[in-house]
Amino acid sequence: MATIKDIAKAAGVSVTTVSRALNGYSDVSERTRKKIKQIADDLSYSPNALARSLVMNKTKTIGLLVSGISREGAKDNIVFEVLTGVNEYCGQVEYDIVLFNTSSSQQKKKTYTQLCRERRVDGVVIQGIKNDDPYLIEVIESDIPCVLVDIPIQGDTVGYVATDNVAGAKEAVQHLVDLGHKQIGMINGHDRAFVSQERIQGYIEGLERNHLIYNKSLVYNGGFSEKQAEAAAVSLLENYPDTTAIFCASDLMAFGVMRGAKRLGKEVPKDLSIVGYDNINLSSYVTPSLTTISQDMYQIGYSAASLLIELLEGGDPKRSKIVSHELVIRESTGERNQPF
Amino acid sequence: MATIKDIAKAAGVSVTTVSRALNGYSDVSERTRKKIKQIADDLSYSPNALARSLVMNKTKTIGLLVSGISREGAKDNIVFEVLTGVNEYCGQVEYDIVLFNTSSSQQKKKTYTQLCRERRVDGVVIQGIKNDDPYLIEVIESDIPCVLVDIPIQGDTVGYVATDNVAGAKEAVQHLVDLGHKQIGMINGHDRAFVSQERIQGYIEGLERNHLIYNKSLVYNGGFSEKQAEAAAVSLLENYPDTTAIFCASDLMAFGVMRGAKRLGKEVPKDLSIVGYDNINLSSYVTPSLTTISQDMYQIGYSAASLLIELLEGGDPKRSKIVSHELVIRESTGERNQPF
DNA sequence: AAGAAAATCCGAAACGTTTAGGAATTTCTT
DNA sequence: AAGAAATTCCTAAACGTTTCGGATTTTCTT
Structure with a gap:
């Protein structure tokens, strides 16, 4: 050589x-x-990039820290889509990406900061991290530039990119209200996800805006899992049979709800309208196809990377980016069946 | 620091x-x-991993070279699944992964070898590369250890992991033959994919084993694209209306065929049986759900990583790994309708 | 207690770059 | 033609490790 x-x-x-x-x-x-x-x-x-980086103290490499790179997480391609976006932008500016596997590092007791320091990444984009994840605190306290996906925290060296989840949720329930639904349930994710907090807030605001009362017992947690959501939906529909619509905090959970409805002999959308969140690939293929709030995860990844690089190269002092969302109406929602 | x-x-x-x-x-x-x-x-x-790597001449990092990390490629999560497998194994042996974006590097005129040399990866796993890709020759000639996914080439520093595509295809047509089908068409990918070459061979062998004649004009290329496959299927079914079953070289193309069949007023599986290849996520969700040859891309990724690491650390001289496949029967195939 | 053996430590070179500061050479000015 | 200015090049240090070969200290043997 x-x-x-x-x-x-x-x-x-x-x-x-x-x-x-x-x-x-x-x-x-x-x-x-x-x-x-x-x-x-x-x-x-x-x-030799190593030698160069060593003396320049700069690697032109960013880390990608995702907790969702696991066999189960492969179902929705959300993780992959943001990865794709990140990859695309990095390609343009000639940065490389190194994947950090949190799972294994966790058992090895290596902290987030150690990972980044060792590998000398210039910065890192973080995705799929939970509210109570020990990493989160580290991120904020560390001086390593990073941008978070879907967690609205910013600081001197930390930015974020997200969508307006409360607006999205609001639009979802508005859509249902417009179709005549009066009793709208919700299957949320879990409390340790920021998006869940926001989406339920949007749900509530959406109801109140239409002078519908918010009934706490109509919202269940599905843990972002299809199975769990199915069970939750069954409970919900059994306990509150007048519920004619359910808003789900993820598409995957919406599929669970569909299955639950089927189990109870309810037809979608005749007896039950369902709207999801994310607009993953599956959603347009499934029957009935899923009405959902679409968010462009590719764009989110792309923006995250660009925000990070700006942070690194000392461009403008932007620290956050909101990417747009959109209600896409498909077959899983319909007018409320008036029970005469 | x-x-x-x-x-x-x-x-x-x-x-x-x-x-x-x-x-x-x-x-x-x-x-x-x-x-x-x-x-x-x-x-x-x-x-400081940089300093260490510099002197040790070893980075404990492998490159991941995929051409499918693009916005369009996000539909099937094949790429992501092997990535997940690679990531899993690398996590266990404490290797890191750096993503190489071929697209951008191509326009920058950086060769595969340059990429690897610069970033000093110890080895690389390569996926989604085409037969005629200039990279391919480089790979073989370079002395950088690598393992290829789905391309059966081996040498001193190159291994591969794949599935037995001819056996898989054979099983697919056998399944159709068992259901009574006599005229079975095929939608293949394109000639620059090894898997396509193998799958059509399996298709032919499958026919011949059952004393059915192989009719070249019953196989079309769909370029692994849903749209293109739809068009191909329409042509096929219009030109040869007696075709009662189609074997597709990918699930995505099978969806295209489904759509084509619908356009022609044919019902699946009553009028047309369809079997795909890959068993991507979508396949079980779609209606009718898709009969397909399942291959465990996660396992492929995992094996690829493990093979590479073995290659690197000088373990046993294995150079290839075949991972198993499986016919999974769902709703898109049924008994041939006897036209009395 | 003296020599041998073992245990513990250290100096310095090496990995392949970048860069500050200055030296050598050429060209310009008048 | 002599000094100034500009151009072109170089020496040496630095980045943070690992490791070879040897030096020093401690412990063991008799």
């Missing part, structure tokens, strides 16, 4: 000159630069 | 001793080791 020294020797110049020639500095004559470049090509030289 | 020097100074020993203490060498007394560890903790020291 050719190094800068080899080139220097072959060209009869110092390593300094080689370095400066290859990096486009102005204090090297065109003639020698040509020669050096030629030799570098001949030796098929590629710079 | 504390370095080994800081620790040495604080402990009153040399950097050598600190290094050897921290790395568990035997030639340092327990007393000083304790002290050094204590100080390291106090200073919240974490080793």
Whole structure:
């Protein structure tokens, strides 16, 4: 493997000159630069990023910390979509991405900060982290630049990108209200997710705006799990049979609710309208296809990366970005059946 | 950021001793080791992986080269699943993963080898690469250890992991034959994919084993695209209306075929049986759910990583791994309607 | 108690870059 | 043609580790 020294020797110049020639500095004559470049090509030289990073104290690498990279998490491709977005932006600005596997590092008792420090990433985007995750505190206290996905925290070195979950949830219930529904239940995720907190708030606001009373017992937690949501939906519908619509904090849970409805002999959307959240791939393929709040996870990833790089390269002092969402109406919602 | 020097100074020993203490060498007394560890903790020291890698000439990092990390590629989560598998294994053996974005590097004219050399990955797993991809030749010629997914090439530094695609395809058509189908069409991917070559071979063998004649004009290429497959299916069914079953080289294309069938007023599986390949998430959710050849992409990723690491650490000289597949029968296939 | 053996430690080089500061050479000015 | 200015190049240190070879200290042997 050719190094800068080899080139220097072959060209009869110092390593300094080689370095400066290859990096486009102005204090090297065109003639020698040509020669050096030629030799570098001949030796098929590629710079050692390690050595460079070591002295420059900058790796042009960002970490991607996701807790959802597990076999189960592969169902919705949310994680993958933001990864794709991050990857796309990083490709444009020539940053590399290193994947941190929190799961294993956790058992190895390596903290978030240690991970980042060891690998010398310039910054990190964090996704799928829970409210009570010990990592979260570390993030905020550490001085490693990072941007969070879906957790609205900002600071000197931390930014975030998210969607307006309360608005989204509000639109979802508004849609249901517009269809004539009066008793709307909700299957939420769990308390340790910021999005859940926001989505229920939106749910409540949506009801109140339409002068519907908010009944706490109509909302269940489904833990973002299909199975759990199915059980929750069954309970909900058995205890409150007048419920004609359910708003779910995720599409996956909406599928669970669908299954639960089927179990109870309820037809969607005739007897029960369902709206989900996320608009994952499955949602348009399933029958009936799912009405949902669509969020562009690719865009979120892309924005997260761009925000982080800005943070790193000291651009403008923006610290957060809200990406838009959209209600997409499909077959799982319909007019309320008037029970005459 | 504390370095080994800081620790040495604080402990009153040399950097050598600190290094050897921290790395568990035997030639340092327990007393000083304790002290050094204590100080390291106090200073919240974490080793600089860059410096270490530089001198050790080993990064404990593998590259992941996939061409499918794009917005469109997010539909099937195949890429993501192997990534998950790779990640899982790497987590266990404490390797990190860096994502290479081929797309951008291509336009930047950086070759595969350059990418790997620069970033100093110890090895690389490659996925979603096409037959005629210039990268492929590079891979084989370069001395960088790598394992290919779904491309059966092996050499001194290159291994692969795949499934037995010809057997899989054979089982698929056998299933259709068993259901009474006599005229079975196929929608293949494209010629630049090894899996396509194998799957059509399996298709042919499957037919011949049952003394059905192989009719070349019954197989169309769908380019692994849903849309394209839909068009192909329509052509196929219009030109050869006696076709009662279609075997598709991917689930995504099978969905296209479903849509095409619907366009022609054909009911699945009554008028047309369809079997796909891959068993992606969608397949079990769609109606009718899709009969398909299931391959465990997670396992493939996991195996690929483990094979690579073995290659790196000089374990046994295995160079390839075949992971098992399985026919999963769902609703999209049924007995042939005898046209009396 | 003296020499041998074992245990513990250290100095310095090496990995492949970048860069500050200055030296050598060329070109410009008058 | 001599000094100034600009151009081109180089020396050496630095980044944070690991490791070879040897030096020092302690413990064991008799």
